[in-house]
Amino acid sequence: MEDTLLEILGAFKVPVIRQGSLAPEAPYPDTFFTFWNRSEEEQTAYDNENAAFVVHEFDVNVYSTAPGTVYDLLGEARAALKAAGWQTPDRGHDIASDEITHVGRGLTCTFLQTITE
Numbered sequence: 001m002e003d004t005l006l007e008i009l010g011a012f013k014v015p016v017i018r019q020g021s022l023a024p025e026a027p028y029p030d031t032f033f034t035f036w037n038r039s040e041e042e043q044t045a046y047d048n049e050n051a052a053f054v055v056h057e058f059d060v061n062v063y064s065t066a067p068g069t070v071y072d073l074l075g076e077a078r079a080a081l082k083a084a085g086w087q088t089p090d091r092g093h094d095i096a097s098d099e100i101t102h103v104g105r106g107l108t109c110t111f112l113q114t115i116t117e
Contacts, residue, residue, distance in 0.1 A: 001056040008080050009033045028099050031064040054113045061095045061106035070105045086111050
Protein backbone atom coordinates (compact mmCIF):
# COMPACT_ATOMS: atom_id res chain seq x y z
CA MET A 1 0.00 0.00 0.00
CA GLU A 2 2.94 2.28 0.63
CA ASP A 3 3.85 2.17 -3.07
CA THR A 4 0.31 3.23 -3.99
CA LEU A 5 0.45 6.12 -1.54
CA LEU A 6 3.83 7.22 -2.90
CA GLU A 7 2.50 7.10 -6.45
CA ILE A 8 -0.46 9.33 -5.54
CA LEU A 9 1.66 11.85 -3.63
CA GLY A 10 4.46 11.75 -6.24
CA ALA A 11 2.04 13.03 -8.87
CA PHE A 12 2.23 16.46 -7.20
CA LYS A 13 5.88 16.87 -8.26
CA VAL A 14 7.21 17.77 -4.80
CA PRO A 15 9.53 15.58 -2.71
CA VAL A 16 7.90 12.78 -0.69
CA ILE A 17 9.92 11.82 2.39
CA ARG A 18 9.31 9.25 5.12
CA GLN A 19 8.59 11.22 8.31
CA GLY A 20 11.77 11.67 10.34
CA SER A 21 14.16 10.39 7.66
CA LEU A 22 15.57 13.73 6.46
CA ALA A 23 19.23 13.89 7.53
CA PRO A 24 19.83 16.46 10.31
CA GLU A 25 22.15 18.53 8.12
CA ALA A 26 19.91 18.36 5.03
CA PRO A 27 17.97 21.52 4.23
CA TYR A 28 14.20 21.34 4.08
CA PRO A 29 12.84 21.60 0.54
CA ASP A 30 10.58 24.65 0.12
CA THR A 31 7.54 22.36 -0.11
CA PHE A 32 7.34 18.62 0.54
CA PHE A 33 5.19 15.73 1.75
CA THR A 34 6.02 13.34 4.55
CA PHE A 35 4.25 10.10 5.35
CA TRP A 36 4.20 7.60 8.19
CA ASN A 37 2.60 4.16 8.28
CA ARG A 38 0.67 4.18 11.57
CA SER A 39 -0.58 0.63 11.37
CA GLU A 40 -1.57 -2.34 9.24
CA GLU A 41 -4.27 -4.22 11.11
CA GLU A 42 -5.72 -7.50 9.95
CA GLN A 43 -9.44 -8.06 10.22
CA THR A 44 -10.38 -11.73 10.30
CA ALA A 45 -13.16 -13.49 8.48
CA TYR A 46 -15.99 -15.27 10.23
CA ASP A 47 -13.81 -18.30 10.92
CA ASN A 48 -11.48 -16.12 13.04
CA GLU A 49 -8.48 -17.76 11.38
CA ASN A 50 -7.97 -16.24 7.95
CA ALA A 51 -7.49 -12.54 7.41
CA ALA A 52 -10.17 -11.07 5.19
CA PHE A 53 -9.00 -7.44 5.17
CA VAL A 54 -6.04 -5.31 6.10
CA VAL A 55 -6.65 -1.75 7.25
CA HIS A 56 -3.66 0.39 6.26
CA GLU A 57 -3.45 3.69 8.16
CA PHE A 58 -1.06 6.49 7.20
CA ASP A 59 -0.29 10.03 8.30
CA VAL A 60 0.28 12.35 5.34
CA ASN A 61 1.82 15.76 6.04
CA VAL A 62 2.71 18.78 3.94
CA TYR A 63 5.37 21.29 4.94
CA SER A 64 6.05 24.53 3.11
CA THR A 65 7.46 28.01 3.44
CA ALA A 66 4.12 29.26 2.02
CA PRO A 67 1.15 28.67 4.36
CA GLY A 68 -1.37 28.83 1.52
CA THR A 69 0.48 26.07 -0.31
CA VAL A 70 0.15 23.82 2.74
CA TYR A 71 -3.64 24.12 2.74
CA ASP A 72 -4.02 23.91 -1.03
CA LEU A 73 -1.67 20.96 -1.52
CA LEU A 74 -3.13 18.98 1.37
CA GLY A 75 -6.64 19.55 -0.01
CA GLU A 76 -5.55 18.38 -3.46
CA ALA A 77 -3.82 15.33 -1.97
CA ARG A 78 -6.95 14.48 0.02
CA ALA A 79 -9.07 14.67 -3.14
CA ALA A 80 -6.61 12.43 -5.02
CA LEU A 81 -6.56 9.88 -2.19
CA LYS A 82 -10.36 9.78 -2.05
CA ALA A 83 -10.55 9.36 -5.84
CA ALA A 84 -8.22 6.35 -5.51
CA GLY A 85 -10.46 4.67 -2.91
CA TRP A 86 -8.78 5.83 0.29
CA GLN A 87 -10.78 7.02 3.28
CA THR A 88 -9.87 10.43 4.66
CA PRO A 89 -12.15 11.19 7.61
CA ASP A 90 -9.54 13.65 8.90
CA ARG A 91 -9.87 16.86 6.86
CA GLY A 92 -6.57 18.16 8.24
CA HIS A 93 -4.77 19.31 11.34
CA ASP A 94 -1.73 21.44 12.17
CA ILE A 95 1.67 19.75 12.39
CA ALA A 96 4.67 21.14 14.26
CA SER A 97 7.72 21.96 12.16
CA ASP A 98 11.35 21.68 13.24
CA GLU A 99 12.17 24.67 11.02
CA ILE A 100 10.88 28.17 11.80
CA THR A 101 10.66 28.84 8.05
CA HIS A 102 8.10 26.09 7.45
CA VAL A 103 4.51 25.45 8.49
CA GLY A 104 2.93 22.03 8.42
CA ARG A 105 -0.48 20.46 8.05
CA GLY A 106 -1.44 16.81 7.96
CA LEU A 107 -4.22 14.28 7.68
CA THR A 108 -4.80 10.64 8.49
CA CYS A 109 -5.92 8.32 5.71
CA THR A 110 -6.81 4.65 5.53
CA PHE A 111 -7.16 2.02 2.86
CA LEU A 112 -9.14 -1.19 3.30
CA GLN A 113 -7.37 -3.94 1.35
CA THR A 114 -9.30 -7.13 0.65
CA ILE A 115 -7.22 -10.28 1.03
CA THR A 116 -7.92 -12.86 -1.66
CA GLU A 117 -6.26 -16.15 -0.80
